[in-house]
Amino acid sequence: MDHAAFAESARAGAAAWDAGAGLPAEVVRSVADAGFLAADLPVEHGGRGWSATEVGELCASLGGVCSALRALVTVQGMVAAAVLRWGDRGQRAAWLPALAGGDRLAAFAATETGAGTDLSAVDTEISATPGGLRVRGRKVWVTFGQSADVFLVLARSGGGLRTALVEADRPGVTVEPVTGQLGMRAARIANVRFDDVTIPAANAIAPPGYGLSHVAGTALDHGRFTVAWGCVGIAESCLDHTATHVGTRTQGGARLADHDAVRALLGRCLAEARAARAVCAHAAALRERGEPAAIAETVLAKYTASRAATAVSEHAVRLHGSAGIAPDSTVGRLHRDAVVMRIIEGPDEVAERHLGDHALRRRR
Known part of the structure; x- marks a missing residue:
């Protein structure tokens, strides 16, 4: 089954997953x-060798139906990308086929109460201990933290920030489910405590000092890219739902689509969705060519697409009227998810500063 057909088959369950206990284990399987x-992992590591464009289209298909499905692909891909690039040969052999096959579900544990946008401020510690390494700290808002078999943890150490893989079943790991958040309600988000958890030294990914700039940087870049494409899916899905609604809904004997203001708003939504797709496609092409500008263009893609998803979904809710805020409303659910996507890396100004630097570099 291709990803578009798979996404369509998941459509009927998405509202219930959002309202209930989250993405079911059988759906994850x-x-x-x-x-x-x-x-996108190479075939020799258990992946399908997909291009950036193919992964993007997958995330757009899933994101237009259920953001938790897209988030599952995102977090698994983030951890896999980090291990592929910065893990040694043994770590790649031990972890990548299990991640690609779903035998191990992964989560990226970086954010803390005092370290959100600025991950350099994390307080979680990794230190040497007899028998390996000790992990101590607490992470918050870990996507699929309730389901993860392993966490890629960003922490402080004597030589600078570093990362390590911490299995969820090790003594000292406590998972605290998070429920009732604005959006992404099916993504099994959790806060996770690491109370003097001992792990083998072989679980450390890359040397101290490489944790944020290299390992986490690779994971975050992959995350931004897939989130951006998921937002394209949100915008396009909300546009399709709204075009159908205004084309069939009558008010005062006339279709909503017969009103000039409604058609103009629908046109604005089309422009937003098309622009987001174009920017994401450009970022994908740069990634496939290995262009140095791909990282900055991925920031631009996530910024543009998340704003488009928020705007289009908001217009969709308004044009659906009371149906747009009903508990089972698709556009209402996607709007809540879009708002979360807009803020996951902090306010717009954070991305805008990076993009301003990129604009200046392009003119030199």
């Missing part, structure tokens, strides 16, 4: 069995 987890 079906994503893995379809080959969508870490699909």
Whole structure:
């Protein structure tokens, strides 16, 4: 089954997952069995060798139906990308096929109460201890933290920030489910405590000092890219739902689509969605060519697409009227998810500063 057909088959359950306990285990297994987890890993590591464009289209299809499905692909891909680039040969052999096949579900544990946008301020510690390494600290808002078999943890150490893989079943790991958040309600988000957790030294990914700039940087870049494409899916899905609604809904004997103001607003939504797709496609092309500008263009893609998803979904809710805020409203659910995507890396000004630097570099 291709990803568009898979996404369509998941559409009927999305509202219930959002309202209930989250993405069911059997759905997670079906994503893995379809080959969508870490699909961009090389075939020799268990992946499908997909291009950036193919992964982007996957995330757009899933994001337009259920942001938690897209988030599952995102977090698995983030950890896999970091291990592929910065893990040693043994770590790649031990972890990547399990991540690609869904035998191990991963989560990226970086954010803390005092370290959100500025991850250099994390307080979690990794230190040497007899038998390996000790991990101590607490992470918050870990996507799929309730389901993860392993966490890629960003922490402080004597030589600078570093990362390590911490299995969820090790003594001292406590998972605290988070529920009732604005959006992404099916993504099994959790806060996670690491109370003097001992792990093998072989679980450390890259040397101290490489944790944020290299390992986490690779993961975050992959995350931004897939989130951007998921936002394209949100915008396009809300546009399609709204075009259908205004084309069939009558008010005062006339279709909503017969009103000039409604058609103008729908046109604005089309422009927003098309622009977001174009920027994401450009970022994908740069990634496939290995262009140095790909990282900055991915920031631009996430910035542009998340703003488009928020705007289009908001217009969709308004044009649906009371149906747009009903508990089972697709556009209402996607709007809540879009708002979360807009703020996950902090206010717009954070991205805008990076993009301003990129604009200045381009003129030199």
